[in-house]
Amino acid sequence: MKKYSDMYRDELFQNVLPFWMKHSKDEECGGYFTCLDRQGNVFDTDKFMWLQGRQIWMFSMLYNNVEKRQEWLDMAEHGARFLQQYGRDSQGNWYFSLNREGKPLVQPYNIFSDCFAALGFGALSKASANNSYAEIARSTFENILKRSSNTKGQYNKIYPGTRDLKNFALPMILSNLSQEIEDTLDRSVVDGLVKEIVHEVMDIFYRPDLGVILENVYPDGSFCDSFEGRVVNPGHNLEAIWFLLDIAVRQNDEMLIQRLVKIALDVIEYGWDKQYGGIFYFMDVKGAPVQQLEWDQKLWWVHVEALVCMAKAYQLTGDNRCKEWFERLHEYTWKHFRDEQYGEWFGYLNRRGEVLLELKGGKWKGCFHVPRGLYQLWQTLNAEVKVEKKEIITT
């Protein structure tokens, strides 16, 4: 597998990071452009907070973990200054989007803006001497926990009491976020949270009878036969599984690793499009029509996260099925998503694997899943495949 490690490293440093270094910095107004067409031209100047926070994290993480390259730190601080100045309302909630100049466009209805801001500022606080970054990460994280029972606040359109469902997305993001910024937080808070999240995912959202992690369940974990209750997002499953594999490695929990790898293999078998290849975006666990019209599309992040998941699963268990899935995914992604000509990867393919939107970045795709995945794959595939030596792939 080591030959792949070099490929992913080179892809990161030669084909992907240069794209963002060259095209995404808004020198005039601050922050990052993320709406970039195939060649890297800016086609929209709005600043979407998920992607601003994620890009701060990406360059800070590289600075922290790979090399103290000044241009990476500069890039991270460039975004941080913009977010620090314009990103929050008076209560410290992060807006969903700003216009180019930093004026708010969409209210803080979406807690993932806060999650990715905390992620970015947390990583940057390790890289930079500026003390304010750690404080922003900390207060944002506290605010997330405070808002976690009703993350949308006044914007929550669900009528209370009729069908109160728990959603998988926040525990999943927190499982990653709490590890990423643990140095900034109180150790006991992180430990308690991680324990709770592992329980939530494995005992509430994962359904052994169905073989998948559901996106929405009743508070007691029981199945809700509705559009929201039936939907399965295989990419979410596989991304969450590698977050939890990292936790299992840190906790030296071999049983959890075995359970997770079994689920990963079930999910990818279930989510794989037997006709055209690739992983479906959304599926209905009862086989009913889904409400998401984009259900059969092949998305970059789904496939990148699946690659990371299978690489980690193989590295931790030596299970040959994981290697085979990794290689199948590698072949599919490099053939369909990678853009040799202009750098970075395409984001959206139709079911047949043809490019559906030629963008490299947009409202939801930024400098995040592709470079993070390439970094993870470079590191993971470079490690020895040894079942007994699990601490090898801590990220």
Add this chain to the structure above:
Amino acid sequence: MKKYSDMYRDELFQNVLPFWMKHSKDEECGGYFTCLDRQGNVFDTDKFMWLQGRQIWMFSMLYNNVEKRQEWLDMAEHGARFLQQYGRDSQGNWYFSLNREGKPLVQPYNIFSDCFAALGFGALSKASANNSYAEIARSTFENILKRSSNTKGQYNKIYPGTRDLKNFALPMILSNLSQEIEDTLDRSVVDGLVKEIVHEVMDIFYRPDLGVILENVYPDGSFCDSFEGRVVNPGHNLEAIWFLLDIAVRQNDEMLIQRLVKIALDVIEYGWDKQYGGIFYFMDVKGAPVQQLEWDQKLWWVHVEALVCMAKAYQLTGDNRCKEWFERLHEYTWKHFRDEQYGEWFGYLNRRGEVLLELKGGKWKGCFHVPRGLYQLWQTLNAEVKVEKKEIITT
């Protein structure tokens, strides 16, 4: 064109209405099932208010305009009883959805629930001796006008003042709704509203330089270079144009007819997929990537409304280009959307015209666009094509 008229009439009465008569009535809890698979089996029992109101309208309209068939009136009143009992909050706003038993699921954030409730109760008030229906239509309509400056109320996520855009959907629906329920309303209110709406569509949302009606513009009608500002929905354009053609006929405004037909021809030429046929769902007026992942899909309502638009345009002008477009649309829709085997039409095709979701009804597709369109086509195509005699196709 008269041969087509019979085809559409037969399709309505033999292939489409029987499907809804047979499968959609919830005898146990009231209201209608709309989530029906290809064969008509119920795959979800939630009650989405847009579709409940629209189905009441559909059967009431047939009763009013075609024949006093008791089963149609019964079907309409069956839905009305459910909505009357469960559909509104204490302020008279209509919920977005209820569960099967009528308990609210999603709050009244969406004013189109109110629009289609008013549409349904308005039509039913003409058919039924029950006086409460007219009162519901009237008070709902007043409430819509009251809410029209901020239809989403507390659920509005747009930050005020940075980029306040006007949206095309409400004026468009009101142009149809105000005509449909005019008997229930004050005549001067309707006349004033219609005048204002024609102005809004033709002078604010229609952009002669771009040749299309935009979905969102600045209050003064100027172009906003953002995802929302750039998006074009050709189906919306064509549906609005036939609503306005009806208005132009009533007002005997030959100039407006000519302008509308020109726009319709421009829009369908622009929206037509030259590679695979059919009309795109969303496009970007500057050719940038759209945010809607389903942009290239072929939707039933888009094509049904385009058929109605071209049939009316031809009937009113005798312009041969309209006839050619009608015939091209006829061929495409009957080949790809129609389901000879189980009745009704498919709703969602991929770009190539292959069925993407096998449902006949769901969260957004109910007993509305297909039967309404078939009724309109039956009537329109049966009328003489006479440029000078415009009042022929009043609906």
